[in-house]
Amino acid sequence: MKISLLLTLFSLAFSEFKVGDTAPTFYTKTLDNRSFFFSDSLERNKRPIVLSFFATWCLPCRKEIPMLDTVRAKYPAIDFYLVNVSGLTQGKKVLKEDPKLVLQMVESLGTSMPVLMDKYGNTAKKYDALILPRLVVIDNKGKIAYAHTGYEEGDEKKLIEILEGFKPENK
Numbered sequence: 001m002k003i004s005l006l007l008t009l010f011s012l013a014f015s016e017f018k019v020g021d022t023a024p025t026f027y028t029k030t031l032d033n034r035s036f037f038f039s040d041s042l043e044r045n046k047r048p049i050v051l052s053f054f055a056t057w058c059l060p061c062r063k064e065i066p067m068l069d070t071v072r073a074k075y076p077a078i079d080f081y082l083v084n085v086s087g088l089t090q091g092k093k094v095l096k097e098d099p100k101l102v103l104q105m106v107e108s109l110g111t112s113m114p115v116l117m118d119k120y121g122n123t124a125k126k127y128d129a130l131i132l133p134r135l136v137v138i139d140n141k142g143k144i145a146y147a148h149t150g151y152e153e154g155d156e157k158k159l160i161e162i163l164e165g166f167k168p169e170n171k
Contacts, residue, residue: 001044031099050072052135066111080114082114083127
């Protein structure tokens, strides 16, 4: 267990993913089984995007999602997506997500944010979302503006600070 934690921390420390980089594109299905091409969203909308990587078994994720809903209401010009991560390995166990449980979770949390299903964890790998929750903010030019792993009360202050920078009157 300690070795895997050290390897994870080491890989995060030397990650290729950093603020200022172009956001990796990806393809997933939505929770209601529609195709979702992230590149289309970047091209068509030209607006900031917040991605929150989560799983049903992640307790901090259950705290972060309601906070994101509250913040989302204040920033209607910013697209928010929940990315459900499946296929992560913990020890010898592969953590697979059941779409029915994902639906139950998002309904129980009262969120209406679109849910993207990262069935094999490929998108999570692109965004270094191997520890959850993982929050990534992408600016209207498709560049990574902010990334944060974990959740504690008060994290929304930094998120709001970042999002305030996208308001038209600040440009």
